[in-house]
């Protein structure tokens with residue numbers, strides 16, 4: 001791996017050695033299989049292709065200063081995939097099989113885990129696809145669970161540098177009682193037009209409002225939203241946002257740091273009262289927001305003028321990364337070692 005510049009990796013796809021697959025046929029899951037092919041063989045009438053019967057996950061493996069490999073809260077990703085499966089009638093994968101597949105694919109691709117000093121990590125992408133042929137709108141009979149990995153750097157350019165996001169009322173990523181709370185491909189397809197428009201205008205992401213009333217903050221395209229006011233950590237509660245494992249972890253860390261946590265609907269008007277604002281997620285980690293531009297109301301909310309992250313965001317970021325890379329004690333048992 002001589003010619004990889006680990007500290008300059010983008011958040012993108014790089015070919016690795018192996019992926020792991022498991023098929024659901026005749027009502028049961030088979031054995032895990034190892035593949036070195038990047039290609040899957042798929043029926044043209046598969047339900048994932050026509051009716052979006054597909055869910056995915058995202059988690060990371062980290063190489064510590066001690067050389068050990070850590071994976072962060074994979075049981076939570078396994079459970080969220082089950083929740084997504086219930087949401088769109090995919091065959092449910094046992095948590096133990098999910099974890100075994102993650103361990104296996106990370107171990108097999110060990111040479112692609114970026115070195116500690118680079119600050120990069122190995123992104124793990126589990127995928128669950130409806131494979132069986134249907135033409136009527138019905139769930140498939142057969143499924144494929146697949147996990148691939150790819151070494152990545154920061155999701156947002158500049159990494160832990162504040163970047164601007166925007167509010168645009170003419171787009172939603174999910175319906176009020178739709179699929180926003182599960183991790184299915186359709187939500188991301190629905191976010192592409194708004195996302196591209198925002199990127200063209202120089203924004204890192206779209207900050208979506210609740211799709212029912214457009215009164216409350218929901219989340220960003222690929223990450224949850226949180227804000228800091230004094231000693232309070234504030235994050236939206238909503239029927240159309242993904243339950244972020246990063247956010248759940250930051251909530252715990254904020255409590256550990258003596259912060260009060262408020263998880264509740266967050267009205268737009270409140271944006272002007274926050275000291276700090278940020279996006280959080282596996283890919284985004286903690287991505288501070290410099291400014292929120294409300295493009296419909298011609299309003300701006302500013303959280304960083306000097307290009308520096310807020311002090312609390314920085315503390316939370318350091319604590320979280322510290323646990324993930326093994327520099328901080330793992331007091332909540334979030335880390336699994338891959339031996």
Ligand code: PLP
Nearest residue numbers: 222223224242244245246281282
């Ligand atoms: N919200 C959305 C829409 C996402 O795609 C993600 C990424 O997975 C998140 C939030 C953050 O979730 P997590 O922290 O579990 O990665």
Ligand code: COI
Nearest residue numbers: 058059222281282283284
């Ligand atoms: C993640 O953070 O894992 C995501 O899935 C976000 C995005 C890359 C879809």
